[in-house]
Amino acid sequence: MKHKLMVLFLALAAALFGAQPVPVIFDTDMGNDIDDALALAMLHALESRGEIKLVAVTLTKDNPWAARYVSAVNTFYGRGAIPLGAVKDGATKQEGKYTRQAIESGGWKWSDANAEAVALLERTLKAQADGSVVVIQVGFSTNLARLLAEPGGRDLIAKKVKLLSLMAGDFTSHGPEYNVREDVKACQKLVAEWPGEMVWSGFEVGRTIKYPARSIGHDFGWAPRHPVVDGYKHYMKFPYDRETWDLTAVLYAARPEAGYFTLSEPGRVAVDDKGFTKFEAAAGGRHRYLKVDEVQRARILEAMIWLASQPAR
Ligand SMILES: [Ca+2]
Structure with a gap:
């Protein structure tokens, strides 16, 4: 009886407070x-x-400060133990404009990635429940393509991953999008072999929603210093508004049912050798891309600002 009551209580709690947190890579x-x-x-x-x-957080930028900056941000939020995986022989080896600079100016604590990215992806997926994991890819497809090439890699993805939400491509045909262009072969492998649902946030989505400088200037005031604000101020001459490409992929991944975006019909994305992406509708296709209208843009930006600047706890 006691057991039955407990089961009932847990079911009620789950209904009231939502399901288990979704595991995200x-x-x-x-x-x-x-x-x-x-x-x-x-x-x-x-x-x-x-x-x-x-x-887990895995890096596709082949520079040690990439993982160090992720580590610094995770540590700031009290989650320095999240495993980090670094790419080996990946794209964009240059240091960039804000990772080391933010760490040094803010005195942020960090540690190096202690794993290779593909090995960490494998280990992490194996540890999660079947069909539960959401993968968010906001850089190049290097790591995921290599995971597909591992023995059993594709089966592991099919078994464990619920959704791949990625910022990549351009479905208005402006040109080859950066995340695709930097590792075209990897992206071609991804579209050809990824076994599950894939939702693309193309260049044109984040381009039309800009994160405002005033939020960076005011909404993070709950902390004397903040590693993301430090990074933002090093990246370009402040104040500036910035496109929200990667933020769109996170928002969709976390709240796919919330109506922030409109989904295209199902179909297939093709990636040519120059990195152009093209979508063709097809019944039963596992690829879709995001669309937004003016009302959705306002609502999306509101959510992004609330979430990005929410105090750490
Ligand atoms: Ca990115």
Whole structure:
């Protein structure tokens, strides 16, 4: 009887307070643009709210300060133990404009990535429940393509991953988008072999929603210093508004049912050798891309600002 009451109580609690936090893997080229840093701040807020759990961060930018900056941000939010995986022989080896600079100016504590990215992806997926993991890719496809090439890699993804939310591509045909262009072959492998649902936030989505400088200037005042604000101020001459590319992929991944975005019909994304992306609708296709209208843009930006600047706890 006691047991039955407990089961009933747990079911009621789950219904009232929502389900278990969704395990998230964040795969980022931290250090190339500042939107990765704001996207990571959003993930910490979503974890504090019990919506997600950040189970690993893997890097596709091949510079040690990329992981060090992620470590500094995670440590600031009280989550310095989140495992980090570094890419080996990856794209964009340059240091960039804000990772080392923010750490040194702010005196932020960090540690180095203690794993290679693909090995960490494998280990992390194996440890999670079947069909539970959301992967957010906001850099190049290097790590995920290599995971697909591992023996059993594709099966592991099919078994464990619920959704791949990625910022990549351009579905208005302006040109090859940066995240695709920097490792075209990896992105081609990803679209050809990824076994599950894939939702693309193309260049045109984040380009039309800009994170405002005034939020960076005012909304982070709850901390005397903040590593994301330090990064933002080093990345370009402050004040400036910045496109929210990577933030869109995080928001969709965390709250796919919230109506922030409109989904395209199902179909297939094709990536040519120059990095152009093209979408073709097809019944039963596992790829979709995000669309936004004016009302959605305002609502999306509001959510991004609330989440990115939410106090650490
Ligand atoms: Ca990025």
